[in-house]
Amino acid sequence: MTGADIPIDELNDLVTAPIAESMNFLNEIAQEYPDAVSFAAGRPYEGYFDLDDVHRYLDVYRDHVRARFGGDERRVTSHLMQYGRTKGIINDLVARNLAVDEKISVDPEAIVVTVGCQEALYLTLRALRRTDRDAVLAVMPSYVGMAGAAHLADMPLVPVDGTAGALRPDRLVTAIEQARAAGLRPRAVYVMADFANPSGASLGLADRRDLLEVSAEHDVLLLEDNPYGLFHGDREQPPTLKALDTDRRVVYLGTFAKTCMPGTRVGYVVADQTVGAPDGTATLLADEIAKLKSMLTVNTPPLAQAVIGGRLLAHDGSLRAATARERRIYQANLAQLLAGLERRFPPGSEPAVTWNRPDGGFFLTLTVPFPAGDDQLRHSARAHDVLWMPMHHFHGDGRPRPTIRLSFSHLSPAQIELGLDRLAAFVAEQHRS
Numbered sequence: 001m002t003g004a005d006i007p008i009d010e011l012n013d014l015v016t017a018p019i020a021e022s023m024n025f026l027n028e029i030a031q032e033y034p035d036a037v038s039f040a041a042g043r044p045y046e047g048y049f050d051l052d053d054v055h056r057y058l059d060v061y062r063d064h065v066r067a068r069f070g071g072d073e074r075r076v077t078s079h080l081m082q083y084g085r086t087k088g089i090i091n092d093l094v095a096r097n098l099a100v101d102e103k104i105s106v107d108p109e110a111i112v113v114t115v116g117c118q119e120a121l122y123l124t125l126r127a128l129r130r131t132d133r134d135a136v137l138a139v140m141p142s143y144v145g146m147a148g149a150a151h152l153a154d155m156p157l158v159p160v161d162g163t164a165g166a167l168r169p170d171r172l173v174t175a176i177e178q179a180r181a182a183g184l185r186p187r188a189v190y191v192m193a194d195f196a197n198p199s200g201a202s203l204g205l206a207d208r209r210d211l212l213e214v215s216a217e218h219d220v221l222l223l224e225d226n227p228y229g230l231f232h233g234d235r236e237q238p239p240t241l242k243a244l245d246t247d248r249r250v251v252y253l254g255t256f257a258k259t260c261m262p263g264t265r266v267g268y269v270v271a272d273q274t275v276g277a278p279d280g281t282a283t284l285l286a287d288e289i290a291k292l293k294s295m296l297t298v299n300t301p302p303l304a305q306a307v308i309g310g311r312l313l314a315h316d317g318s319l320r321a322a323t324a325r326e327r328r329i330y331q332a333n334l335a336q337l338l339a340g341l342e343r344r345f346p347p348g349s350e351p352a353v354t355w356n357r358p359d360g361g362f363f364l365t366l367t368v369p370f371p372a373g374d375d376q377l378r379h380s381a382r383a384h385d386v387l388w389m390p391m392h393h394f395h396g397d398g399r400p401r402p403t404i405r406l407s408f409s410h411l412s413p414a415q416i417e418l419g420l421d422r423l424a425a426f427v428a429e430q431h432r433s
Helices: 018-032 051-068 073-081 091-102 116-128 144-152 169-181 205-218 285-294 302-314 324-344 374-384 413-432
Strands: 111-115 134-140 157-163 185-191 221-225 250-255 266-270 274-276 282-284 363-372 401-407
Touching: 018 144, 018 374, 051 073, 051 302, 073 302, 091 111, 091 250, 091 302, 111 116, 111 285, 116 134, 116 144, 116 185, 116 221, 116 250, 116 266, 116 285, 134 144, 134 169, 144 157, 157 169, 169 185, 169 205, 185 205, 205 221, 266 285, 266 302, 274 285, 282 285, 324 363, 324 413, 363 374, 363 413, 374 413
Parallel strands: 134 157, 134 185, 185 221, 221 250
Antiparallel strands: 111 266, 250 266, 274 282, 363 401
16 A cells, blocks of 8 residues: 555445445436436425425424423523434434324333434444344345445344245244354344335234244344334224334334435434343443444434424424325325336236335335346436336345336326336337347
8 A cells, every 4th residue: 555545455345345336326327317207216205395394393392492491591502502412302202203103102211313214223233233143134125224234333134035025924033043053143133014115015913913922032123114104005004013012122213304304314213122231230222322322423413303303393293194295195106106007017918017016105116027237227317217226236235136116205296107108118128128
């Protein structure tokens, strides 16, 4: 090495791993082809974004803390503009939201407010990782950020075979037993029980109860990530794993990115498990996670928390009520996407294309008659002005597969129709070649 030059093999090996390229690659493609219709980005609908809401919610929260501090403006200003408590300043409001929307009862002190859910995930894995034998399990394909967080935490990621993208309890047992036979110590299982990214799959009530039983029997925690659970159809949703959890087997990971605004970068982790010390004393897992956070981001910006807190206060703690307009948009977009796929790829036609039918969330999975990798995506963007997400990014191995993820959350009806026309032309071209 000379001067400031650093060989890449002297950096963390994540920088050259396929998963590290996923977000950057898709951002670059989107910027290179700004006129393309994008089924790639899993972003919330922007039609109701309003910068004035930021000020309004901040004022609501300021009034709230002003009343708490007896009108002491100096304390209010310090509360909002100084370094805040590492665990967070809106924990009581988050706990109320969980009680109102999810029927989850939790002590606010068991909550750590984080810089997005990604930090919550990383800190939880880092806290559970004691030796190089400690491992986390996840169904594949899985959220890209899960694999990245596990890698950064130096934690082996053990894949679990899924059924249509959903985690099945019997297959989890097999994966746990195989991991232990290989000398690993499974500590936790990452689960998206509602409208998973990327598959859009959900778990039924029986599978949720079985997962909790497997968790207890095999002494592993369930890390439940639930960014999309509020965006469901007319059918009644099963309770979250955490709402069913009577034995503190579930660490609940939450975000306000989809239900409020991504720009605040506010998430949280509910970690109400007790941690025993050799002297017989006990703390909450949340307390131990907060210690790690203090060495990483110190705290979550109080002003960002205040905006989220104000939104929660303005809607009596219910984001289910606050996002009713968005839920209608997502349901209409999903219905339009499914109907549009039916018209363009009817049963028995060529090319043969199939898809799953989630009843909520942001995503569905399309199966096409050719391997769909990054080269095909570039061609789709260049020649057909339409973007989608290659499924290999969710497997983390760079190997193209005949499946893609379509996101419908942020598009207009006209964009969906135009995008489907372009997608159908691309699929037909690839099928002929």
